[in-house]
Amino acid sequence: MENKMMREYKPAEIEIKWQKYWDKNNSFEPKEDKNLPKKYILSMFPYPSGRIHMGHVRNYTIGDALARYYRKKGFNVLHPIGWDSFGMPAENAAIKHHIHPKKWTYENIDYMRGELKRLGLSFSKTREFATSDPEYTRWEQEFIIKMYENGLLERRTQKVNWCEHCHTVLANEQVIEGKCWRCDNEIEIKELPGWYIKITKYAEELLADMEKIKKGWPERVLTMQKNWIGKSVGLKFKFSLSKDSKQKLKNRFDGYEVFTTRPDTIYGITYSALAPEHPIVDFMLENGLFEEETEKKIRYIRSILPKDRQAMEKEGVYLGIDVLHPLTGEKIPVWLANFVLVEYGSGAVMAVPAHDERDFEFAKKYNLPVKWVIKPLNGEFNKNEAYTGEGVLINSDEFSGMKNNEAKEAIIKKIETLGIGKKEVNYRLRDWGISRQRYWGAPLPFIKCPKCGIVPEKIENLPITLPDDVEITGSGNPLESHPTWKQTKCPVCGSDAVRETDTMDTFVESSWYQFRYTSDFHKYKDVPFRSEDEKYWMPVDQYIGGIEHAILHLLYARFFTKALRDLGYVSVDEPFARLLTQGMVLKDGAKMSKSKGNVVDPDDIIKKYGADTARLFILFAAPPEQELEWSDSGVEGAYRFLNRVFLNAEKCYKTDKKPEINISKLNKNEKEARRKVYEALKRSKETYEKTFAFNTLIAGCMEAFNALNKIDNADVYTEGYWILMNVLEPIIPHITNEISDKLFNLKNFGNIEIDESALKQDEINYPISINGKKRAEITVSVDASKDEILKNAKKAVEKYIKEKEIVKEIFVPGRIVNIVVKG
């Protein structure tokens, strides 16, 4: 049967046709049948900034390929999209273009939804939402109230990171090298009241549960989170002040605590150091207990911002007081040192110059004694530097001779017995400050009552929504300056009260959106998501997004999941079973950005070549985890390939069944072509389910097409298209649907069994090498014996081995023959 209907590849027509078809048939809605095997494929949702960029295209194309693959395999697939729609840019747009943040946001969403559709992405329509929708805010506010009631949220005043440009507080995670993650402005430290989520309560579980996800997450993401949490185990003990020193301090202090991870070096203490802001220093300054020179120096050190001190040389001064060594009772001088941080531990340290680089540097500068207490296991000390490695204790009373790792525990025990200290765990992780002094965010659902203090809003009054009539000027919080919004009644006593005007960090919204998608929330309005839906769909089987969220979003979402679990809302410990971190899209070696003028607009590519070309190129150009260098000629290449695929489909015949092939009648090229086709099919399973190496899968398909075009056998050719259209459908859905529809009535989109006989080769090439160097090549039948192969091999390399002694013959079946000769 001849097939002459495909004359020209017109992506625009084909793509619109299929997009309409999918839309009309609701092709991508998850099914309610909970007996079906499920896959929840999620790409990180976008911020509706106005237009999608290539990073989005990459992110969503990867996710879409997986979703389409599993759908085709018969899974019930949840593949949703939504909008992370609160945030600063909406307010910036309001200031710049005098457009209301809400209007700006929702117009952007409408536009971007169209862009995603034009890419042929198979998102569910019923599960879409924006986090700024009041229905979403309502549940978030409920969670926050529950957290407050369960001691996971509190309001307190503390030092915060303040960005003057964004006019708001930032969480520690949002300060990148001392600058705002959004606008790059230098951060100031301010003391402000604010709301804190106690993520630190979950520090240990966040660490421990990495075990549960380590098979599915990139190691480096887990490492980054581990470092961020920064657990360290050690000893906390108290230094007692000497009698004289106590008197000098007017008996206001009897000592102070220090934390160390090296209790094994405790006998090497030769001084102790306090942070410049330590309370004892404060007290001594207030009471004029320093000589003039000393005080001058202390005031100088204190005048330098702690973060600027790192760059400086170590500096300090003797404070004129002493403490007693906890075990030996020896007198130990107390110094002030600019390298001791007031925020970490207790703001004071024991100093062991022999075995700590910082202490050593400081001791050298001020000629303080160095006492060696750990001897390297082999070799001697280099007394010009601190020895921080493992070893055996010396000069350490009854602990001498112990290995230092054992001594750690032993010394902790002794200190505990003496009652002057105990084992302690310290974390670098700080509580998550979620207050933002901005308008376009979810209001914190609390009320300040003059009589009752801070009280949560009643659940039945949720959501607390934003007022529409605001003026966004960029200075001050519009909710604070709104004439009436914050005026309310206390939900407890009914008296006049004021609403909290801080809104929530937008990372709160993105911490639980994965749960919201699990239910058809348009139908079930009395819950954030139905428990049965959550149990069925969670965890997300595959999460895809940028590495930039390794700490921020991914840590918050993991925490939030655990908190919601403990509040009884969800059933899982971890939200994302597997994570794929896709690399950035670059152009001319740099990240695409307006300021660099190297932006390629996805819409332009779609208009010129079609969505399939864009999708194919972006998956072909690099493996997903690596950076991807944009290449205009590479895009052209992808387009040419699709053209060939489309036009050559003409060589197939129409059929509803995969053609039966009689292998015995095939010639060499035909067998070769079939083998490549089936190899591509075989590889596709690995690619979609495990490796995500779309680039090599596509290369394999190209090889198969190239091989098909060398033959003239309609059966093999048609079989090839039957299979390759199936393999490529998740990547280039429009063109494959079009061809499969015309040729195969879409019947080729089910599961295809691998024909093992097609993968078998009749003949094998063996490279023959002499002493590991390739010298010849022979072709033998697959069932040739070892002796036969060796005989042929020797014949092929006769001139190299004649008059030489054969020392060894190596034969690796299916691989290589290597002959080792001497002389």
Added chain:
RNA sequence: GCCGGCGUGGCGGAACUGGUAGACGCGUCGGACUCAAAAUCCGAUGAGCCUUGCUCAUGUGGGUUCGAGUCCCACCGCCGGUACCA
């Protein structure tokens, strides 16, 4: 400094548990078609040389092995994270 990752043609990148280095694509060169061009198709394409073939090539230098891009040691470079965290 510490932790992690990566170094392969002109370019993006292949190479499963050590077994023919450079798949596939781009680019370049040559050819066909054309009055011509574009498009398309066919072929060549790591470097060098004494060009039936040989030598050298996976950041550098060593090592293990019959055989190393792959394993081990040392170093160099780039990227990312983090940093006086006691």
